[in-house]
Amino acid sequence: MATPDTRTQLLDAAERLFAERGFSGTSVRAITDLAGANLAAVGYHFGSKAELLTAVVRRVIEPITTEQLAGLDRLLARSPEPPVADLVEAFAGPLFDAMRTGDEGGARTSRLIVRIFGDPSEEMRSWTGSAENTLRDRYVAAFTRARPDLTQDELWFRIRGILAVAAVDRVDRHNQTPAPTDAPEPARRWAITFLAAAMSAPPSEPRAN
């Protein structure tokens, strides 16, 4: 395996450091040092630190979005109204699969996603493309067909819940000392069980006043 090129080394180093220390908490020097590159390399390859962030986030998010869309296509090819549990798995599964690759049991990817998600700043939001909107709209439509009894607002609340559970789990797991004893992969199954039940809950009753 040849040494990756400088550009890739920078992306790898930045992905790791942004996840661990955040964007503001990571200096360009820390990135280039970890990548074994020169301080000026970030400017040359990406233009600026903020543009490097965008490239990092895109690289993390894109394969997940692609897989989520592909999973939905597979379900819809079999049936026009896939059951809730299948939709949950198609949506949440790729999140878990992505978090498994590479880093410490997925904690790094997961942490990066939580940071992106929780950060309202311009830099952290500038990566979004039309694929994310397509994804959201298509899943909302599919879940609406599966759960026509829910209001759009409550349905959307639940879809956000899926993302929350998937992303946060690994982060907290990794924060703990000592590390939990279980193997990493039950979490995917637990999450599907947990979320399928949550998505299948009857509508909340309007508050009796």
Place this chain on the structure above:
Amino acid sequence: MATPDTRTQLLDAAERLFAERGFSGTSVRAITDLAGANLAAVGYHFGSKAELLTAVVRRVIEPITTEQLAGLDRLLARSPEPPVADLVEAFAGPLFDAMRTGDEGGARTSRLIVRIFGDPSEEMRSWTGSAENTLRDRYVAAFTRARPDLTQDELWFRIRGILAVAAVDRVDRHNQTPAPTDAPEPARRWAITFLAAAMSAPPSEPRAN
């Protein structure tokens, strides 16, 4: 209402800025400017920027923890084995109530919690006291009695899921444009419904291989 003292003004300003921009992304100057205080005031009142963070986080977390413990006590006074839905409400309810006070529909508090949660750095973890451990142990014990069929690991996964859903909901809601049309308070009810169903799910089956 008299103007709060400088110390409180600094806490308020720091809480807001840390939530919006993160710890590294917030300068002491930005805090003192927003608080209408002098640059040196942070050093005088808190010793350092990191100690100010600790004070901010303690002030946010403590009343939530207190209310979560009080809610559990109330349930246990009525019955030694409270049902899952009641435990969920006692645990998640105070999170929602805290997120409702003061800031933009709770997004600020919520965002701060997500940031604390997602950040592994020493500064962000130094606030934890024994109350958080007590809280965790007591809820794990109560949920274990309600769901003796779940393994401890899967149970713990689910409890983390509660926190994830409660914290993340408001953050994402606030990131959206345009803002969702629903009033803020259905979210608490939706969350209880969502999470009670999730916590009530049967155990995941071991993977058939």
Place this chain on the structure above:
DNA sequence: GTCTATAGAACGATAGAC
């Protein structure tokens, strides 16, 4: 494409006057 060198701004902290 990689490097050195440095400009120019912002940072956290604190000494010392009031």
Place this chain on the structure above:
DNA sequence: GTCTATCGTTCTATAGAC
């Protein structure tokens, strides 16, 4: 308890040699 002034550090970005 509040202020000014400033020290020493670190930051991002970039000009220009190779």
